[in-house]
């Protein structure tokens with residue numbers, strides 16, 4: 001058995017959880033904070049048989065893939081002018097750890 005820990009954005013975590021649950025894969029969501037940005041992210045924990053690890057990683061990859069998003073600039077402008085300034089940010093992506101589980105019990 002393996003424990004999959006996946007750190008991702010809060011926005012992507014809901015979709016990932018739904019997709020895992022649909023596949024009857026149990027998952028627990030933790031509210032976490034990244035050490036570098038000091039902003040909130042989400043860590044999902046899932047314990048699965050070895051044969052399901054690939055499926056879990058595939059679901060996470062599909063539902064939280066890196067993509068670019070166009071954001072409006074926050075630079076103040078005259079309200080009568082449509083602000084043409086935008087910038088692209090990379091959102092999504094996940095950091096995944098797969099650990100061996102020594103023992104698994106529900107008591």
Ligand code: 2BA
Pocket residue numbers: 007008033034035036037038039041093094095
């Ligand atoms: P990522 O590398 O995609 O990491 C996203 C979040 O995943 C991290 O949030 C952290 O919470 C977790 N994480 C990633 N690798 C980890 C590991 N080996 N062990 C434990 N947790 C891990 P943040 O720490 O807030 O980092 C956000 C983003 O800032 C990172 O995205 C990376 O692109 C950048 N970054 C992180 N540390 C950096 C550093 N020392 N210098 C430059 N950029 C850094």
